[in-house]
Amino acid sequence: MRLPCPLCGERDRREFYYQGHATMLDRPARDAGIDAWDDYLHNRDNIAGEVEDLWHHEAGCGAWIKVTRNTVTHEVSGAKLVNGARK
Amino acid sequence: MRVAGKGLNAHGAPVTFTFDGTTFEGREGDTLAAALLANDVRLVGRSFKYHRPRGILTAGSEEPNALVTMGTDAAQDPNIRATTQEIYDGLAARSQNAWPSLNRDVMAVNDLLSPFLSAGFYYKTFMWPKSFWEKVYEPIIRRAAGLGALSGATNEDTYEKAFAHCDVLIIGAGPAGLMAALTAARSGADVILADEDSQMGGRLLAETYDVDGQAGADWAAGIVEDLRGMANVRLMTRTTVTGAYDQGTYGALELVNHHRTPNAAVPRECFWRIVAKRSILCAGALERPIAFPNNDRPGIMTAGAVRTYLNRWGVAPGKSVTVFANNDDAHRTAVDLVDAGVTVAGVIDSRADAPQFGDYPVFKSGLVIATKGRLCLESITVQHSGGTRDIRTDCLAMSGGWNPTVHLTCHMNGRPTWDDYILSFVPTDGSIPGMSVAGAASGVFSTHGCLESGIKIAREVVLELGLTAGDIDMPSADDSAYRIEPLWQVEGKGRKWLDFQNDVHVKDINLAAQENFRSVEHMKRYTTQGMATDQGKNSNVSALAVLADATGRGIPETGTTTFRPPYVPVSIGAMGAGAQGHGFAPERHMTSHHATLDRGAPMIEAGLWYRPSYFPKTGETTWLESCNREVNMVRNTVGICDVSTLGKIDIQGPDAAAFLDFVYCNTFLTLKENRVRYGLMLREDGYVMDDGTTARLGPNQYVMTTTTAAAGQVMKHLDWVSQALRPDLDVRFGSVTEQWAQFAVAGPKSRDLLNSILDQGIDGESWPFMACGDVQISGVAGRLFRISFSGEHAYEIAVPSRYGASLFRQLCAQAEAMGGGVYGMEALNVLRIEKGFITHSEIHGRVNAADIGFGRMVSQKKDCIGNTASQRPDVVGGEREQLVGLKPIDPKGKLTAGAHLFVDGADAVRVNDQGYVTSVCYSPTLGHDLALGFLLDGHNRHGETVQLVDHLRGVETVCEVCHPVFLDPDNTRAKETSNG
Numbered sequence A: 001m002r003l004p005c006p007l008c009g010e011r012d013r014r015e016f017y018y019q020g021h022a023t024m025l026d027r028p029a030r031d032a033g034i035d036a037w038d039d040y041l042h043n044r045d046n047i048a049g050e051v052e053d054l055w056h057h058e059a060g061c062g063a064w065i066k067v068t069r070n071t072v073t074h075e076v077s078g079a080k081l082v083n084g085a086r087k
Numbered sequence B: 001m002r003v004a005g006k007g008l009n010a011h012g013a014p015v016t017f018t019f020d021g022t023t024f025e026g027r028e029g030d031t032l033a034a035a036l037l038a039n040d041v042r043l044v045g046r047s048f049k050y051h052r053p054r055g056i057l058t059a060g061s062e063e064p065n066a067l068v069t070m071g072t073d074a075a076q077d078p079n080i081r082a083t084t085q086e087i088y089d090g091l092a093a094r095s096q097n098a099w100p101s102l103n104r105d106v107m108a109v110n111d112l113l114s115p116f117l118s119a120g121f122y123y124k125t126f127m128w129p130k131s132f133w134e135k136v137y138e139p140i141i142r143r144a145a146g147l148g149a150l151s152g153a154t155n156e157d158t159y160e161k162a163f164a165h166c167d168v169l170i171i172g173a174g175p176a177g178l179m180a181a182l183t184a185a186r187s188g189a190d191v192i193l194a195d196e197d198s199q200m201g202g203r204l205l206a207e208t209y210d211v212d213g214q215a216g217a218d219w220a221a222g223i224v225e226d227l228r229g230m231a232n233v234r235l236m237t238r239t240t241v242t243g244a245y246d247q248g249t250y251g252a253l254e255l256v257n258h259h260r261t262p263n264a265a266v267p268r269e270c271f272w273r274i275v276a277k278r279s280i281l282c283a284g285a286l287e288r289p290i291a292f293p294n295n296d297r298p299g300i301m302t303a304g305a306v307r308t309y310l311n312r313w314g315v316a317p318g319k320s321v322t323v324f325a326n327n328d329d330a331h332r333t334a335v336d337l338v339d340a341g342v343t344v345a346g347v348i349d350s351r352a353d354a355p356q357f358g359d360y361p362v363f364k365s366g367l368v369i370a371t372k373g374r375l376c377l378e379s380i381t382v383q384h385s386g387g388t389r390d391i392r393t394d395c396l397a398m399s400g401g402w403n404p405t406v407h408l409t410c411h412m413n414g415r416p417t418w419d420d421y422i423l424s425f426v427p428t429d430g431s432i433p434g435m436s437v438a439g440a441a442s443g444v445f446s447t448h449g450c451l452e453s454g455i456k457i458a459r460e461v462v463l464e465l466g467l468t469a470g471d472i473d474m475p476s477a478d479d480s481a482y483r484i485e486p487l488w489q490v491e492g493k494g495r496k497w498l499d500f501q502n503d504v505h506v507k508d509i510n511l512a513a514q515e516n517f518r519s520v521e522h523m524k525r526y527t528t529q530g531m532a533t534d535q536g537k538n539s540n541v542s543a544l545a546v547l548a549d550a551t552g553r554g555i556p557e558t559g560t561t562t563f564r565p566p567y568v569p570v571s572i573g574a575m576g577a578g579a580q581g582h583g584f585a586p587e588r589h590m591t592s593h594h595a596t597l598d599r600g601a602p603m604i605e606a607g608l609w610y611r612p613s614y615f616p617k618t619g620e621t622t623w624l625e626s627c628n629r630e631v632n633m634v635r636n637t638v639g640i641c642d643v644s645t646l647g648k649i650d651i652q653g654p655d656a657a658a659f660l661d662f663v664y665c666n667t668f669l670t671l672k673e674n675r676v677r678y679g680l681m682l683r684e685d686g687y688v689m690d691d692g693t694t695a696r697l698g699p700n701q702y703v704m705t706t707t708t709a710a711a712g713q714v715m716k717h718l719d720w721v722s723q724a725l726r727p728d729l730d731v732r733f734g735s736v737t738e739q740w741a742q743f744a745v746a747g748p749k750s751r752d753l754l755n756s757i758l759d760q761g762i763d764g765e766s767w768p769f770m771a772c773g774d775v776q777i778s779g780v781a782g783r784l785f786r787i788s789f790s791g792e793h794a795y796e797i798a799v800p801s802r803y804g805a806s807l808f809r810q811l812c813a814q815a816e817a818m819g820g821g822v823y824g825m826e827a828l829n830v831l832r833i834e835k836g837f838i839t840h841s842e843i844h845g846r847v848n849a850a851d852i853g854f855g856r857m858v859s860q861k862k863d864c865i866g867n868t869a870s871q872r873p874d875v876v877g878g879e880r881e882q883l884v885g886l887k888p889i890d891p892k893g894k895l896t897a898g899a900h901l902f903v904d905g906a907d908a909v910r911v912n913d914q915g916y917v918t919s920v921c922y923s924p925t926l927g928h929d930l931a932l933g934f935l936l937d938g939h940n941r942h943g944e945t946v947q948l949v950d951h952l953r954g955v956e957t958v959c960e961v962c963h964p965v966f967l968d969p970d971n972t973r974a975k976e977t978s979n980g
Helices: A034-042 B032-038 B106-112 B121-125 B132-144 B175-186 B216-228 B303-313 B331-340 B447-464 B506-514 B520-527 B540-551 B593-598 B623-636 B656-663 B711-725 B750-757 B801-817 B825-834
Strands: A002-005 A009-012 A017-021 A050-056 A064-070 A076-081 B014-019 B022-027 B067-070 B077-081 B091-094 B159-171 B191-194 B233-236 B239-245 B249-255 B269-281 B285-287 B300-302 B320-325 B343-349 B367-372 B379-384 B387-392 B395-399 B402-404 B417-419 B424-426 B435-437 B497-499 B603-606 B609-612 B639-642 B647-652 B675-682 B688-698 B701-706 B732-735 B740-746 B772-777 B780-785 B794-800 B881-888 B900-903 B915-923 B928-936 B945-950 B955-962
Touching: A002 A064, A002 A076, A050 B711, A064 B711, B014 B032, B022 B032, B032 B303, B159 B175, B159 B447, B175 B191, B175 B216, B175 B269, B175 B447, B191 B239, B191 B269, B216 B233, B239 B269, B269 B447, B285 B303, B300 B303, B303 B320, B303 B331, B303 B395, B320 B331, B320 B367, B331 B343, B331 B395, B343 B379, B343 B387, B367 B395, B402 B424, B435 B447, B497 B506, B497 B540, B506 B520, B506 B540, B520 B540, B593 B801, B623 B639, B623 B825, B623 B915, B639 B801, B639 B825, B647 B656, B647 B711, B656 B701, B656 B711, B688 B711, B688 B772, B688 B780, B701 B711, B711 B732, B740 B750, B740 B801, B750 B794, B750 B801, B772 B794, B780 B801, B794 B801, B825 B915, B825 B928, B881 B915, B900 B915
Parallel strands: B014 B091, B159 B191, B159 B269, B191 B233, B269 B435, B300 B395, B320 B343, B320 B395
Antiparallel strands: A002 A009, A017 A050, A050 A064, A064 A076, B014 B022, B067 B077, B067 B091, B239 B249, B249 B269, B285 B402, B367 B379, B379 B387, B417 B424, B603 B609, B639 B740, B647 B701, B647 B732, B675 B688, B688 B701, B740 B794, B772 B780, B780 B794, B881 B928, B881 B955, B900 B945, B915 B928, B945 B955
16 A cells, blocks of 8 residues: 655555544634534544545654545545645 | 477486485476476375375466475475476475375375265364364364474574565566567566566467467567566566555565575565556466366376476376367367377367367367376276277376466455356456456467457556557467367266365365355355465366356356465565564664673663663672662662653744643743753543653753653654644754663762763752753763652753763763662662652553643643543543552552452452552562552542452452652652752
8 A cells, every 4th residue: 555645755554654534633622512522532434435534654754644545445546734734 | 207309498407306305306497396297206295184195286386286395494394386396406395294105194094084074074073072172173183184384493594575666567477478568668668577487488488389480488588588688677587476455566475595505695585565557467377177086186187287397398297198178278288299299198078079180089078087096197987979988098188278367356356257258257357456457367368369468458558657659569479269168077976176275076065055155255164165375276266167056056146256365375484574583673772781781681671672670789689689779779879770762852943832832731831941841741532641851951942751652652743733733833843862862860969970970060059950951071062951750869961872871881880989870670660659650551541630630730721632621521520540559558568560459348359349550669768569550539548448459469458548659748859959
């Protein structure tokens, strides 16, 4: 498996650490309430199809990236820096 | 026997080797199988379950029978296919699964018991008594059934792994692969051409066809030379592509030194990971046997293999050969044998309109209904349009047709498609993204078709890569039609073998169907059809056909089992190359490593780091004696400890303080320059991630320390927070763990010691507790931090790593001169438990700040990671297990880590569980055991007694619950300011 790091180009997946769904980018406000925080911290959909998930280029440039990936076909259709991805 | 003048290696030098202790001569270029057949050795192994005599079936990596063991002791290597192993001088191979010898194998009694050993017999027979399975049945079955054995010794061979990248990977170098490689290479693509054989050419090496007016093998050699001369082509022989993976990644096994005398300096195998923009599978096709009664006797081979031995190695596998087939292709075997002067006693063709291509008898509508010969084929019984007759023959070449080698196309869950014309499965388009299929692997069987398909597919591929396809002339070659009629099994008395390696025959498949294991995947598991080293390469399609027949379905509806990587067996040693023994994990050594070993300290692992456990002195017989001495030394004089393994992160920028405020739950904005503060780091769910101190070295520069265990995790976390959550903050940071060597100098005499080595002395007033700053040691710029993990008046001194070893020796020498010395992890642990300092034994991922008594550290004046979750109702209001100290009521009482806590007098059972112990030590300072642990509502239970119970070690001790700080609760020692 290979992932396209926006800074380093396509690299072997062994260079990356897998975090989980990109939901983690949408950190609720401090006072968003218990349900919003519960969803943010704990609740994830288990999608068969296109997902956006977070990887850390740990053995590379150190970038956190948001990867668009299909869990059925394993196709990787893109990756962005989380920094840019938030905007 | 050899046929004079035949074979590509007809002029090969003589090579001497042994098989089962007997010395034989072969020729350079022979496989072990070819050399054995040249010496008329037919019997090469005993079968897996019934110990039936077996010979060589094929001439390739799909071989199910001819498996041998090479090497002895640690180098013992079982299940080597004689059909791919090249011989070299001194090669020694042994047969497998036979005792006392191949000719007289006592376990052949299994064959007589076969009516009781049908498919599923384990499940039916060895049901009871239950305890007999592991102790009695399994060991017996394992000894009786099996392939080669491992030595049990550590493998000391060298293996290698490597990576390669290319535009086009071409898998297989037969006619299609060679043309595809030439086309892609001439178009300017970077090409890797991999073939599992030692010589490229595929079937062209085994046939007598001409290509472009030359012998096929010569033509292939010419193309290979052309390719070798091109800078954009890498030729990889003895390299089997074993698996297709995501995003154009392929696994490949190169047998680097199997074909030469073992040599420790040369890797035996190399496992490649090849990344290719596109790939073309040109893996050819595999011939399938026919299931007729007793079709497994040595001497019965696939028809293609018989002519491979003849044409490539000049070996006739028999003196009087018969052929049994349902297709035209097998007639080539008869034609080639006759041309070479070998007797062909008949071609038994199941078709009524069987052709006649040469001067040999053809039995139309013919079937082989019986065979004879105990250790080697002697005769066959043939039923044909003219009646029934026996034919004396010592070699029967059989062909049930050819199966395209579709395996790699199925590695990503693709399913092959049934093709009624060739009566086999062909790859389904798009099964592997980026992979195309050409030649026989795609169901095109004529030489002309293969060459043409190689060019055509390669042209498509290079165009897709944006290159201009080079001009390639189509070579002239044979274009005979592939004519075949279905023939899957022949009725008759005796077992009709399908999977030779697993001893599965037609009746087993029928039994599976009858017992309702009708799904092909169930049938496979019930019968073991298609398992082990050959993975059913010869037998799967025929077995499916039999199952289809037994269940009244068509073959396409029956479907195939799942082909998974690897295509051929891959040694774990090759896949894990470099990771054996010490290579399993890198070792991180501190700068004091050698000095520490010199002092005889046993090392313990802390993650990848190696740290000293304790430093034994003459006369000390237990670790505890050393540990107690080291603790007393720190409490009374001074001790030195290398703490370089703690993570150190340099954080700089105008927003560095704001960043720290966001990652730590307590406040850092107020931290002054040249001061250090303890920080508690939470996860977003409110649980504690790590703790450590952070020093402010300048207006915009901080250095954070992490625990040894969590250094990597914290770095990753800071990257996350900075990039994903707070990109607004102007801050940069990097790990400097390796750049600084840092030593704790702890004890009442620590300042005296430092003043003996610092260029400029320090005093208590200018260097109070939690001060930090720059210092000079013999002119070297270092850093000093007045922090304490022992509770004593203590410092940590840091110098660039290259000075670490010398500073350590200097510190130790000074400490010893002052009555102190160096201490290890055991003493460090006791010192911190006495002071109630936590480590990851306590912050183990399930405790929050409040649980460890730090609830008020979570500042509510600011947001931080974990702030909101720390206010969860169950954290704030719920009854939780909280950090407490424990001491035995009886000073001799034993405390153990991992023990659980119960109300005194309650049954020590799960429902009464009140908490658990995380850290224990014997405190030489207090004279009894101490423990830290978590107790339900523990903060409110100081003074109560609880029962500590360790069911594993049989310990029960009544303890008093107390504050976790056992020693100097006001911290007066660490805060010492006098200058005395």
